[in-house]
Every structure is written in C-alpha cells, then in structure tokens.
Amino acid sequence: MSLTIKDLTVKFDNVTAVDKLDLTIEDGILVSLLGPSGCGKSTTLFTIAGFNKAENGNILFDDKCVDEVKPENRNIGMVFQNYALYPHLNVYENIAFPLKMKKFKKSEIKDLVEEIAKLAKIEDLLKRKPSQISGGQQQRVAIARALVKKPKILLLDEPLSNLDAHLRIDMREEIRRIQKELKITTVFVTHDQEEAMTISDKIALLNKGKLQQFDKPQNLYIKPKNLFVSKFLGNPPINIVEGYIEGNTLNVLNKSIDITNLLKEKSLEDCSYDIGIRCEDFYVVDSLEKCDIEGQVSMVEIIGREAIVKIIIKDKMLRCIVPYEKLNSISERIFLKIKNEKIYIFSKTTGDNLLV
Ligand SMILES: Nc1ncnc2c1ncn2[C@@H]1O[C@H](COP(=O)(O)OP(=O)(O)O)[C@@H](O)[C@H]1O
Numbered sequence: 413m414s415l416t417i418k419d420l421t422v423k424f425d426n427v428t429a430v431d432k433l434d435l436t437i438e439d440g441i442l443v444s445l446l447g448p449s450g451c452g453k454s455t456t457l458f459t460i461a462g463f464n465k466a467e468n469g470n471i472l473f474d475d476k477c478v479d480e481v482k483p484e485n486r487n488i489g490m491v492f493q494n495y496a497l498y499p500h501l502n503v504y505e506n507i508a509f510p511l512k513m514k515k516f517k518k519s520e521i522k523d524l525v526e527e528i529a530k531l532a533k534i535e536d537l538l539k540r541k542p543s544q545i546s547g548g549q550q551q552r553v554a555i556a557r558a559l560v561k562k563p564k565i566l567l568l569d570e571p572l573s574n575l576d577a578h579l580r581i582d583m584r585e586e587i588r589r590i591q592k593e594l595k596i597t598t599v600f601v602t603h604d605q606e607e608a609m610t611i612s613d614k615i616a617l618l619n620k621g622k623l624q625q626f627d628k629p630q631n632l633y634i635k636p637k638n639l640f641v642s643k644f645l646g647n648p649p650i651n652i653v654e655g656y657i658e659g660n661t662l663n664v665l666n667k668s669i670d671i672t673n674l675l676k677e678k679s680l681e682d683c684s685y686d687i688g689i690r691c692e693d694f695y696v697v698d699s700l701e702k703c704d705i706e707g708q709v710s711m712v713e714i715i716g717r718e719a720i721v722k723i724i725i726k727d728k729m730l731r732c733i734v735p736y737e738k739l740n741s742i743s744e745r746i747f748l749k750i751k752n753e754k755i756y757i758f759s760k761t762t763g764d765n766l767l768v
C-alpha cells in the first residue's frame with residue numbers, strides 16, 4: 413500500500429511540530445524519517461497512525477484519505493523504542509494479543525503466531541516471559557506482534573535505540589530482511605544517519621518540522637540540497653569553510669582554485685560562500701609545491717583501513733581521511749590537494765547548494 417502525506421501541519425499549543433510536510437511513499441519500500449531530536453519525526457509517525465490530530469493536511473493510504481479512520485482500523489503495525497511488551501504475558505501471548513482483541517479463533521491465532529514467530533526467528537522463545545529474553549529478542553517479539561495481523565503499513569519509532577552497537581547492526585539487517593520478505597511499506601524513524609543510510613530505500617530528512625530533502629540515501633550524501641543536509645550526513649562531518657568567488661576563481665583556505673569545471677555553465681555572484689569539502693575529498697601529496705593546503709597535524713585517529721587526521725590551518729580545523737599507508741609520510745606537517753570537482757558551494761543567506 414502506498415502512503416501519502418499531503419501538506420501536513422501538526423501543532424502542540426504554539427509549537428509547530430510538523431510544518432507543511434509533503435511526502436509520497438511508494439508501495440513496498442522502506443523510508444526513514446531522519447533528523448535531530450525534536451524535529452517532528454515521532455509526531456509525523458503518530459499522525460500516520462492516527463494518534464495525533466493534524467492542524468492541516470491529509471494522510472492517504474493508496475489515494476484514500478484516512479483522516480477520519482480510527483487508529484485501530486487503519487491496518488498498521490507499530491513498534492516503539494521501548495518495545496512495550498506486556499511483562500506478565502509470555503512471548504506467545506504477547507504476539508497473540510492483537511489477534512485476541514480482534515476475537516480471532518484459537519486455531520487461527522496459533523497458526524498466525526507460529527508463522528510470524530518463524531519469520532522473526534523466535535520460535536524457540538514462545539514460552540518465555542519478556543524478562544527472560546535479551547533486548548534484541550524483545551525487539552523481535554515487538555516486531556512480530558506488530559506484524560501478526562498482517563498490516564499494510566509498518567511504523568517503527570527508533571526501534572534500535574535501546575540496543576548496544578553490535579546488536580543494533582544485526583537487528584537493522586533483520587528488520588530490512590523481514591520488510592523485504594513481506595514487501596511491506598515501512599516508515600522507520602531514527603536520528604542516526606548511518607542507520608538511515610544503510611536500511612532505507614529513501615530518506616526524508618527533517619529539521620524543525622520541515623522537510624529538507626527526500627531522496628535515495630546516496631543522493632542525500634552526494635547531492636545535498638542545502639548546508640543542513642550536507643552537515644547532517646557523513647561521519648566525520650563535512651568541512652565547512654569560508655570562501656570567496658571572483659568570476660571562475662574560488663579563494664578558499666588561502667588558495668585560489670579555478671572552478672570553471674565545477675560551475676559548468678553556471679555563474680555565481682562575486683561574494684562569500686560556505687564551502688563544503690568532504691573529509692575523503694583530499695589527496696595527500698608529498699611536497700609543498702604540489703599542494704593546495706599545508707597544515708599542522710593535531711591528531712591522528714586510526715579507524716581500520718584509514719585514519720582521520722585533524723589538521724590545523726592558521727585558526728581553522730579540518731578533518732580529512734587518509735589511507736593507512738599514507739600515514740608514514742605524515743609528521744607534524746601535511747600537504748593536501750583538494751579534489752576540485754567535489755567541492756560544494758552553499759549560499760550564505762539561504763543555505764542552498766548552488767551547484768544542484
Ligand atoms: N504531546 C506533545 N505535547 C506537546 N508538545 C509535543 C508533544 N509531542 C511532541 N511535542 C513537541 O513537538 C516537537 C517535535 O517532537 P517529536 O515529533 O517528538 O520529535 P522527534 O521524534 O523528531 O524527536 C518537539 O518540540 C516536541 O517538544
């Protein structure tokens with residue numbers, strides 16, 4: 413089932429939690445709502461579920477407006493951060509609960525619970541109480557309970573936040589596997605950009621209730637619409653430095669760079685801009701003559717195959733990613749060349765990426 417959010421505004425007293433949100437989620441895909449804490453992710457999810465009243469706008473399932481449909485009749489499954497399992501019921505009874513409420517027959521319940529327990533790989537845990545299983549297993553139970561009624565839409569609100577790092581990676585792969593197997597339209601809320609990048613078909617990045625960009629994960633990273641998007645995605649974060657453009661020349665970090673190729677046919681006003689350079693978009697070179705930037709190395713952080721090097725240039729700090737084998741050639745000084753074709757130029761007034 414496809415899901416459309418049309419011009420949605422949700423307010424709490426004088427707080428606008430969701431501000432004119434438009435989003436169309438095609439049938440069978442997984443979309444992440446991503447953004448910092450308080451940006452309106454949960455409010456959007458709860459409004460899709462029917463728990464919040466919209467100030468303006470509509471929610472459509474397959475082009476049918478569901479604004480007047482009660483939450484229990486929307487045919488959705490929901491999973492929360494804290495699992496919300498019933499502690500006094502065992503795993504079987506927890507999963508069976510929504511079916512019991514709907515007065516399904518006992519034999520039917522048994523078949524459905526067993527089927528979904530198999531999919532969630534918890535067949536062996538059915539007799540245990542929530543307190544007798546691990547956090548990851550509890551989350552599997554919560555997912556099984558959300559799916560047992562065979563809903564058309566699955567809504568997940570930060571489902572992995574309470575798990576430790578390793579388990580989080582396992583469980584996000586599991587959620588993706590189950591989602592793909594069922595081909596269920598899914599909205600996944602997270603504040604973790606890496607999680608959103610790895611799990612989603614598309615990401616909707618929100619800030620202060622407003623949609624910043626809705627696109628495939630790689631497009632948010634490579635073609636960010638604005639400064640906020642570029643800063644939110646990427647770890648370590650993108651370097652933002654002051655730059656000045658004069659014609660086809662960019663003056664940045666005390667260097668003049670010809671940006672004719674970068675601008676293509678565009679022409680930008682001669683003024684200052686926020687210039688973005690991703691940490692991986694530098695070459696390490698071996699001499700001052702060949703470099704764009706000479707800096708002082710202030711810290712080297714090994715992250716496996718590569719290292720993050722913090723560099724001080726006058727009063728500025730840059731981060732760049734350097735292949736492990738290049739580290740030997742680095743002492744206190746480092747010589748870098750910028751990959752000119754990878755530079756981002758953002759407006760100082762609107763924050764817009766002026767090259768897309
Ligand atoms: N029930 C509520 N009553 C009042 N304000 C709320 C309520 N729910 C959310 N808000 C406010 O709406 C904004 C968005 O919240 P939320 O959707 O929970 O953000 P997120 O899930 O992205 O962290 C925040 O400013 C929050 O304080």
Ligand SMILES: [Mg+2]
Pocket residue numbers: 453454455
């Ligand atoms: Mg939230």
